[in-house]
Amino acid sequence: MIKVCVQVHEGTSPITLVVWAESITQAVSLIEGRHPGRNVRVVFPIDPGEFFVSKETGAGRARRSTAAPRSWDEG
Numbered sequence: 001m002i003k004v005c006v007q008v009h010e011g012t013s014p015i016t017l018v019v020w021a022e023s024i025t026q027a028v029s030l031i032e033g034r035h036p037g038r039n040v041r042v043v044f045p046i047d048p049g050e051f052f053v054s055k056e057t058g059a060g061r062a063r064r065s066t067a068a069p070r071s072w073d074e075g
Helices: 024-034
Strands: 002-009 013-021 039-043 063-064
Touching: 002 063, 013 024, 024 063
Parallel strands: none
Antiparallel strands: 002 013, 002 039, 013 063
16 A cells, blocks of 8 residues: 555645555546546655555545645755
């Protein structure tokens, strides 16, 4: 199981969601299903320390992120 942040572009400002799924593809598909017709993108870079999570976390979960995504320059 993995945890990634995705952005959903609705209107002028995107929302960032944290998604738990079996793969990055499944995470994007899950959010695309909940937000049809919207542009959904994975937020990079992915934090390697938080990428893999235990199965107890639950596949297919999503929540709004409270942290702003980092840019490549903030490393």
